[in-house]
Amino acid sequence: MHRVMVVFLGALGLAGVGCGGEGSAGSTNTQGEPHACSADAAPTRTASCVAAFDPGDDGGFGSDRFPEIVYGEPLGSGTTSGGLDVLSLGRGGSIVLGFGGNTIVDGEGPDFVVFENPFFAAGDPNNVYAELGEVSVSMDGESWSVFPCAEDAEPPAGCAGFSPVFANGDLGISSLDPAVSGGDAFDLAELGVSEARFVRIRDLQGIGAEPNAGFDLDAISVLHAKVP
Numbered sequence: 437m438h439r440v441m442v443v444f445l446g447a448l449g450l451a452g453v454g455c456g457g458e459g460s461a462g463s464t465n466t467q468g469e470p471h472a473c474s475a476d477a478a479p480t481r482t483a484s485c486v487a488a489f490d491p492g493d494d495g496g497f498g499s500d501r502f503p504e505i506v507y508g509e510p511l512g513s514g515t516t517s518g519g520l521d522v523l524s525l526g527r528g529g530s531i532v533l534g535f536g537g538n539t540i541v542d543g544e545g546p547d548f549v550v551f552e553n554p555f556f557a558a559g560d561p562n563n564v565y566a567e568l569g570e571v572s573v574s575m576d577g578e579s580w581s582v583f584p585c586a587e588d589a590e591p592p593a594g595c596a597g598f599s600p601v602f603a604n605g606d607l608g609i610s611s612l613d614p615a616v617s618g619g620d621a622f623d624l625a626e627l628g629v630s631e632a633r634f635v636r637i638r639d640l641q642g643i644g645a646e647p648n649a650g651f652d653l654d655a656i657s658v659l660h661a662k663v664p
């Protein structure tokens with residue numbers, strides 16, 4: 437079993453080190469290795485850089501369009517089918533995303549939203565096809581605060597990957613309006629955290645068949661951002 441680990445730059449916590457200007461958000465080298473998130477990059481309200489990616493087995497769907505596939509607005513498919521603008525993390529896979537030079541801040545209510553591609557199996561709202569993920573946040577990329585995920589609760593609580601996604605950049609349904617966006621919203625206040633530059637998603641359930649195994653990440657949007 438071979439797992440590829442894209443090492444998270446340990447120097448991220450050191451201002452300016454390892455975050456050179458040429459690593460523009462959204463670009464990859466020929467190996468598909470993502471560039472680290474630069475604090476100097478343009479601030480964004482949706483994910484715009486990958487700081488680390490540790491894929492699990494049997495994932496890889498969407499990797500031909502990685503990293504752009506996890507950037508920008510989601511392309512949700514609502515309740516009837518899973519959106520396809522996603523990267524499958526694989527069993528136990530994890531990914532760390534940033535928002536260029538932007539920072540999530542704790543405002544009133546939820547502060548950011550994670551979009552996967554859950555849907556109602558056979559149209560039954562009580563039978564959600566979900567692949568749950570654990571969500572963590574960090575300011576420096578080294579020290580993490582973890583949202584406790586009660587994956588066996590009904591409905592699951594504190595996890596990503598349970599709520600269908602209606603936000604759709606092509607349809608003009610904004611991911612920044614929780615009233616219409618769907619997805620799973622998170623409030624930094626629940627962790628006693630005031631700000632975060634990075635969001636980490638880790639697949640918890642390892643379900644699905646190759647290449648769709650694990651959490652399918654579509655997008656992450658910031659509701660309360662230091663730079664609106």
Ligand SMILES: [Ca+2]
Nearest residue numbers: 542543545623
């Ligand atoms: Ca909040």
Ligand SMILES: [Ca+2]
Nearest residue numbers: 505506521654
């Ligand atoms: Ca996407």
